[in-house]
Amino acid sequence: MSVEFEPVKKHIGSIVHVDRDKLLTKETAQACFDQLEARTVLVIPEAHLTDKEQLTFTDLLGDRLNFTNNVPGAATVNDVHQVTLDKKLNPAPEYVLGTFFYHMDGMTVATPPPKATLLSARTISKTGGQTEFASTLAGYAGLPDAEKAEIDDLVGVHTVLRSVSMLLDDMTEEQRSKILPGVVQRHPVVWKRKNGTRSMVLGSHADRIEGMPLAHGRAILTRLIEWCAQPAYSYSHTWKEGDLVIWDNCGAMHRVRPYSEDSGRMMHRTAIAGIETTS
Numbered sequence: 001m002s003v004e005f006e007p008v009k010k011h012i013g014s015i016v017h018v019d020r021d022k023l024l025t026k027e028t029a030q031a032c033f034d035q036l037e038a039r040t041v042l043v044i045p046e047a048h049l050t051d052k053e054q055l056t057f058t059d060l061l062g063d064r065l066n067f068t069n070n071v072p073g074a075a076t077v078n079d080v081h082q083v084t085l086d087k088k089l090n091p092a093p094e095y096v097l098g099t100f101f102y103h104m105d106g107m108t109v110a111t112p113p114p115k116a117t118l119l120s121a122r123t124i125s126k127t128g129g130q131t132e133f134a135s136t137l138a139g140y141a142g143l144p145d146a147e148k149a150e151i152d153d154l155v156g157v158h159t160v161l162r163s164v165s166m167l168l169d170d171m172t173e174e175q176r177s178k179i180l181p182g183v184v185q186r187h188p189v190v191w192k193r194k195n196g197t198r199s200m201v202l203g204s205h206a207d208r209i210e211g212m213p214l215a216h217g218r219a220i221l222t223r224l225i226e227w228c229a230q231p232a233y234s235y236s237h238t239w240k241e242g243d244l245v246i247w248d249n250c251g252a253m254h255r256v257r258p259y260s261e262d263s264g265r266m267m268h269r270t271a272i273a274g275i276e277t278t279s
Contacts, residue, residue, distance in 0.1 A: 003031045005039065011138035012252075013235040014039040024053060029060035036116060036248040037195060041133045041235055048242035049120055051080045054270055058118055061246075062272035065114050081269040083119070085261040093261070094175055098164045102134060102225055102253040103203035105271070108160045110183050112274025114249045121239040123266040128259035132229075132236045136200040137251035139228030140190065151200075154189040155210040156221065162207035186210065187278040189224070191250065194276050199251045200224060201278055228253065250276075 003022065005014040014035060018028055023044070032042055049057065058064050066079055085093050106113040119131070140148070168176065187201040189209070202225050209217030228234070236257075237245055247254060249271075259265050 003028045005031075005035050005042070007039070008041075008043070009232075009235055011142075011233050012039065012133065012135045013041045013043065016042050016044045018044070020047070023047065024056050024060065026060055029057060032246060033061050033116075036246065037197075040135045040137060040248045040252045041237075042246045043237060044244040044246075046240055046242040047120070047244040049244055051268060054118060054120055054244070054268060055079060057244075058270040058272060061118075062115055062275070065271035065273045079270060081271075083267040083269050084265065085259075086264070086266070087261075092175075094164055094167055094171060097167055098204065099254075099256050100258050101163075101166060101204040102132075102229065102255045103163060103205055104136075104201065104253050105249050106274065107158045107187060107201060107203065108163065108183070108185055108205050110185065112277050115272040115275050116246055117249050117254075117272075118244060118246050118270045120244045120268045121241050122268055123264045124239045124241055125259035125263035125265040127263075128257045129263065129265050130236050130238050130257045131245065132234060132255050132257065133247055134225070134229040134234040134253045135251060136191075136202055136228050136253060137197060137248075138233045139224070139230075140198050140200050142233065143227070148190075151189050151220070151224070154212075154220070156187050156189050156201060156206045157208050157210055158185045158187060158201075158203075158205045159207050160205065163203075163205035166204070189221075191278050193250065197251075200228070202228065203253050225253070 003018040005016060007014050022028055035042060064079060082089060084090050085096050087093060105117055189200055191199045191201050206221045208214055209220060
């Protein structure tokens with residue numbers, strides 16, 4: 001069977017149907033890469049990839065994003081990022097708790113944002129733990145023309161501190177001291193991409209809009225996040241062990257529904273390096 005894509009919803013998400021022995025091929029990887037542009041989120045059910053196989057598929061999709069042991073929020077082994085709240089493996093769980101809120105990867109560092117992320121389920125939580133995606137690509141396309149014009153030239157300011165601001169009241173001084181300040185990044189609210197499409201750069205890391213009163217700017221950012229997260233433009237994935245999900249980080253926010261720290265939930269993450277800046 002050649003690779004087939006079954007739409008999940010009108011504007012977002014497809015299930016990938018492919019024989020296991022055809023998955024790790026250039027043809028399948030290219031088909032998936034092409035579909036990411038249109039469908040934003042791809043689900044390969046119960047693929048049960050090993051780390052080596054996940055890295056192979058990542059490399060077939062594009063240049064691998066090299067993680068280091070300094071990446072906060074998880075342990076890293078051979079460019080596989082282990083996402084867990086297990087404090088024995090993760091010395092900075094506050095960064096994983098920050099993923100309970102909609103965000104886009106790599107928007108607070110001075111490199112092109114990752115093109116795509118691959119996440120595989122190794123151990124799932126009995127409750128919670130679904131990953132939710134909100135398409136900023138479809139969300140932008142669905143905005144009224146008048147609102148598109150209003151936001152066309154706006155610039156957002158993004159910081160790590162803002163991304164964990166919802167957690168600060170529950171942090172110890174030691175935990176607060178570990179927060180990596182990063183570099184304040186400026187991104188246009190409307191990302192005019194090289195392929196001719198337009199998406200939006202939004203998420204919990206978006207602190208304010210440059211040159212606008214704080215309350216006004218944050219209200220706009222909140223409204224746009226809520227707009228993209230409406231059912232028409234969003235997809236919630238309920239995991240089964242072995243699932244592999246790939247998403248276009250340039251066209252979607254994501255978040256995880258809360259789950260218990262002792263759930264044992266373990267996800268393995270790899271990523272494709274960014275191929276374009278936001279401006």
